[in-house]
Amino acid sequence: MTASLDPSLKDAPPAVMTARNVFTIGLIAILALVPVYAYATGQTFSVALFTRTIILAIGAVSLNLIMGYGGMVSFGHAAYLGIGGYAVGILAKEGIGSGFVQWPVAIAASALYALVVGALSLRTRGVYFIMITLAFAQMIYYVAIGLDRYGGDDGLTIYKRSTFGGVIDLNDKVVFYYLCFAILLASIYLIARLVNSHFGLALRGTQSNERRMRAIGFPTFRYKLVAFVISGALCGLAGALLANHTSFISPAIMHWTRSGDLIVMVVLGGLGSLFGPVIGAVVFLLLQEGLSRVTEFPDLILGPILLLVAIYVHGGIGGLLEGRRRG
Amino acid sequence: MLYFLEQCLNGIQLGMLLFLLAAGLTLVFGIMDLVNLAHGSLYMLGAYFAATFATVTGSFTLAIILALLASLVAGMVLEVIAIRPLYRRSHLDQVLGTFGLILFFNELVRLVWGPEGRTLSLPTEMLSAVQVLPGVFYPIYRLVIIGVSLAVAGLLYVLVMRTRLGMLVRAGASNREMVGALGINIKLLYTLVFGLGAALAGFAGVMQAPILTVQIGMGENILILAFVVIIIGGIGSIRGAFVAAIIVGLIDTLGRSFLPDMLHLVLSNSAAQTLGPSLSSMSIYMLMAAILVFRPEGLFPAASR
Amino acid sequence: MAASADCWKGGAVADALLQTEGLTRRFGGVTAADAIGLTIVSSEVHAIIGPNGAGKTTLIGLLSGEVVPEQGSIRFGGSEISHLPVYRRSQMGLARSFQITSLFRDFTALDNVALAVQAHRGHSFRFWRDARRDDDLRGPALAALERVGLRDRAATRVDKMSHGEQRQLEIAMALAGSPQLLLLDEPMAGMGPDESSRMVQLLRALKGSVTILLIEHDMEAVFALADRLSVLVYGRIIATGNPETIRNDPGVRQAYLGEKHGAEPGARHG
Numbered sequence A: 001m002t003a004s005l006d007p008s009l010k011d012a013p014p015a016v017m018t019a020r021n022v023f024t025i026g027l028i029a030i031l032a033l034v035p036v037y038a039y040a041t042g043q044t045f046s047v048a049l050f051t052r053t054i055i056l057a058i059g060a061v062s063l064n065l066i067m068g069y070g071g072m073v074s075f076g077h078a079a080y081l082g083i084g085g086y087a088v089g090i091l092a093k094e095g096i097g098s099g100f101v102q103w104p105v106a107i108a109a110s111a112l113y114a115l116v117v118g119a120l121s122l123r124t125r126g127v128y129f130i131m132i133t134l135a136f137a138q139m140i141y142y143v144a145i146g147l148d149r150y151g152g153d154d155g156l157t158i159y160k161r162s163t164f165g166g167v168i169d170l171n172d173k174v175v176f177y178y179l180c181f182a183i184l185l186a187s188i189y190l191i192a193r194l195v196n197s198h199f200g201l202a203l204r205g206t207q208s209n210e211r212r213m214r215a216i217g218f219p220t221f222r223y224k225l226v227a228f229v230i231s232g233a234l235c236g237l238a239g240a241l242l243a244n245h246t247s248f249i250s251p252a253i254m255h256w257t258r259s260g261d262l263i264v265m266v267v268l269g270g271l272g273s274l275f276g277p278v279i280g281a282v283v284f285l286l287l288q289e290g291l292s293r294v295t296e297f298p299d300l301i302l303g304p305i306l307l308l309v310a311i312y313v314h315g316g317i318g319g320l321l322e323g324r325r326r327g
Numbered sequence B: 001m002l003y004f005l006e007q008c009l010n011g012i013q014l015g016m017l018l019f020l021l022a023a024g025l026t027l028v029f030g031i032m033d034l035v036n037l038a039h040g041s042l043y044m045l046g047a048y049f050a051a052t053f054a055t056v057t058g059s060f061t062l063a064i065i066l067a068l069l070a071s072l073v074a075g076m077v078l079e080v081i082a083i084r085p086l087y088r089r090s091h092l093d094q095v096l097g098t099f100g101l102i103l104f105f106n107e108l109v110r111l112v113w114g115p116e117g118r119t120l121s122l123p124t125e126m127l128s129a130v131q132v133l134p135g136v137f138y139p140i141y142r143l144v145i146i147g148v149s150l151a152v153a154g155l156l157y158v159l160v161m162r163t164r165l166g167m168l169v170r171a172g173a174s175n176r177e178m179v180g181a182l183g184i185n186i187k188l189l190y191t192l193v194f195g196l197g198a199a200l201a202g203f204a205g206v207m208q209a210p211i212l213t214v215q216i217g218m219g220e221n222i223l224i225l226a227f228v229v230i231i232i233g234g235i236g237s238i239r240g241a242f243v244a245a246i247i248v249g250l251i252d253t254l255g256r257s258f259l260p261d262m263l264h265l266v267l268s269n270s271a272a273q274t275l276g277p278s279l280s281s282m283s284i285y286m287l288m289a290a291i292l293v294f295r296p297e298g299l300f301p302a303a304s305r
Numbered sequence C: 001m002a003a004s005a006d007c008w009k010g011g012a013v014a015d016a017l018l019q020t021e022g023l024t025r026r027f028g029g030v031t032a033a034d035a036i037g038l039t040i041v042s043s044e045v046h047a048i049i050g051p052n053g054a055g056k057t058t059l060i061g062l063l064s065g066e067v068v069p070e071q072g073s074i075r076f077g078g079s080e081i082s083h084l085p086v087y088r089r090s091q092m093g094l095a096r097s098f099q100i101t102s103l104f105r106d107f108t109a110l111d112n113v114a115l116a117v118q119a120h121r122g123h124s125f126r127f128w129r130d131a132r133r134d135d136d137l138r139g140p141a142l143a144a145l146e147r148v149g150l151r152d153r154a155a156t157r158v159d160k161m162s163h164g165e166q167r168q169l170e171i172a173m174a175l176a177g178s179p180q181l182l183l184l185d186e187p188m189a190g191m192g193p194d195e196s197s198r199m200v201q202l203l204r205a206l207k208g209s210v211t212i213l214l215i216e217h218d219m220e221a222v223f224a225l226a227d228r229l230s231v232l233v234y235g236r237i238i239a240t241g242n243p244e245t246i247r248n249d250p251g252v253r254q255a256y257l258g259e260k261h262g263a264e265p266g267a268r269h270g
Helices: A019-041 A045-068 A078-093 A099-121 A126-145 A173-196 A198-216 A220-246 A256-268 A276-294 A299-312 B002-032 B039-057 B060-086 B091-113 B140-162 B164-171 B176-181 B186-208 B218-233 B238-266 B269-294 C056-064 C086-091 C109-119 C135-148 C163-175 C193-206 C219-225 C243-248 C250-257
Strands: B129-133 B136-139 C016-027 C030-041 C045-049 C071-076 C094-097 C181-185 C211-215 C228-233 C236-241
Touching: A019 A045, A019 A173, A019 A276, A045 A078, A045 A173, A045 A220, A045 A256, A045 A276, A078 A099, A078 A126, A078 A220, A078 A256, A099 A126, A099 A220, A099 B269, A126 A256, A126 B091, A126 B218, A126 B269, A173 A198, A173 A220, A198 A220, A198 C086, A198 C094, A198 C109, A256 A276, A256 A299, A256 B091, A256 B218, A276 A299, A299 B060, A299 B091, B002 B039, B002 B136, B002 B140, B002 B186, B002 B218, B002 B238, B039 B060, B039 B091, B039 B186, B039 B218, B060 B091, B060 B186, B091 B218, B129 B140, B136 B140, B140 B164, B140 B186, B140 B238, B218 B238, B218 B269, B238 B269, C016 C056, C016 C211, C030 C045, C030 C056, C030 C071, C030 C211, C030 C228, C030 C236, C045 C219, C056 C094, C056 C181, C056 C211, C086 C094, C086 C109, C094 C163, C109 C135, C109 C163, C135 C163, C135 C193, C163 C181, C163 C193, C193 C211, C193 C219, C211 C219, C219 C243, C228 C243, C228 C250, C236 C243, C236 C250, C243 C250
Parallel strands: C045 C211, C045 C228, C094 C181, C181 C211
Antiparallel strands: B129 B136, C016 C030, C016 C071, C228 C236
């Protein structure tokens, strides 16, 4: 009875056949069928390409939680990809190959780092928040470079993918693809529930008007922090997946330009909030892939494209920091 | 002891470079409310310009002057073409757009100059060392950097503290009406200010080229350090940036030089070996974290936005 | 219960819901709040009036928690609150509305008020269930909307509402947490005569059930609603009393109404 009173404008139920929803469903269907297509046509490399795309999409989904719903632009999210990846790599090197240990550690370590970074960074807002998250990611990047025992600048090879006691074999490319795909969908579903829950509305209210939130009685800092931690943890899981995918982990994954990539994905796909990051990830990575085949200097084209998007595209996330309210 | 003094001077010199960069960023942000990640690219271009002009003209001094002019021009051209449309957009869009510019410039440099990087040699007069204190010799060139940077800092101080333009920076305002009320052509003003910021960045790039590096991606590493300086120094504050830059320069340099040895005193050999390099690079971020805990507005916050 | 200015002599009053003493705050060279002493009695409507620049914004800031006092104390319901953060005071029952409308513009009126209800229902670390289907939130929210006359606008987005409706929503949000004290910052701001009189009726209907501290320029409204007035000039309270007393106080007339021989308060609009 009360629910019918108010159409939730940001998250229309999927039953509504808008162009956007049709597009989204189509994209998900295509992603679901990639391995089928790949093996049918013999283009098996595309499984690897799309696995990477899906994994980074999970990272973008995690970033979207705090950017799109919380108004926090983190320019340091690649750090969690790295922490998750190194958790897997370091444990593997030390003889612990079980995914049942590696993956929870990856998530927990990322959550812990997010807790520390968030507790410090959320004392600022706007541009300063961006700078600080960037700085903290850079810090952990240098820490990784200094880890001689684990490869330092050259990186660490991971000889065996995470094992799950025979339940699932990650060495099978197709199995691994669908695992990542399932995790992506599960993440989106969890985020969907989250953003409509009490917590989610508190977070979104804070994004909309933090001063008012405090005035009505919300201690906004703690909700932002918890959202930040959840976001970091999910991105850490993506990092664990990525390490498995490439069988390798190096500080390069935490380079600040990787954080920039994640932001680009979230902004590009700002069409519809829940699946936006997936759209953005697919578009961005296909664009990168396509351009690098066409020219030896892909960024000469990609750079200006990003600039044009920044100038002309009014995505759903566009007015994030400034547009709606100041300070 | 001598080594310590030498490292202190190196720290101050690094600090001066950071200050030049941070000042440029603060100016642009304070007057135009623009987040410019591509500031580091202008730093990089300055270094590459200098290297090329030195090769072409054979004169070090001429190379510096030409590189400075080139940076100024490049900055103003960039402002007109790519930066102007970004003023009215949100900070996030500015981040996105200037991020694209970074990618573009790194690739452009790779196209024009190749992937290997360049060198810029000092003229022989500059190579010798000078006695600054009894028994302490320090390269002339590094002293020149410190000296020239201080001069620039002085000029900036006058600009910020004594002109109406500087008022805008200190107020942290980006109010077009207010700027208009000062009776100034806004578009021209913004172009000039951006050009000035670019010149400062390019100047820093030029100055450090002979002793540090000229390579692709050099801008970003130091840009992040410049951000740290701004955070520690305080929002909108040139004076804060100056103090913070010196502190950051000293801590980073001294940390790298002495921390591994100090660790050897307290930790086992292998632990010190493992942690040493990491901890030294972490030192300034730890300082930044401490500032955030105890004084989030920075050491000398000028603006109250 | 109407509080008569004659029956109390200052100092601790048993019925005082909010009491400030010596509240002082300076900004640079300006003393925006100068040893402000206020006593707000339960169930009364107490209006603060004063010329522009008198320091009303600072006073609201001090009471709501956005501004920290340099000296002095604020007691609310017996507890010292002058260093408590904004959200704590709100949770204790001190609600405020804003002079410049400050709402959640991309949400519906119902969502706005429901959030205010949610803030007072313990913590919000509930991650799974749809908050929009929570009748514990929706029920009281609808009731608050009803109270301000916005029930049939519940499903309308704020940025599609008229200015007057938004001002009403401001009140609804302040009411949603069942506050003990309502701090209303110029609720009449930007309203035409029709909307103003509706707002006055709305506030009059609230009298008695909640204590109201009303900052307002609109003199008609003030004299229609207030049990007592305090006059704030250059950061200092120069007079407190019932409307009659204040109207006739020569010091007040000079400082605020601006005419030595007194002007009818109804003739001036802020």
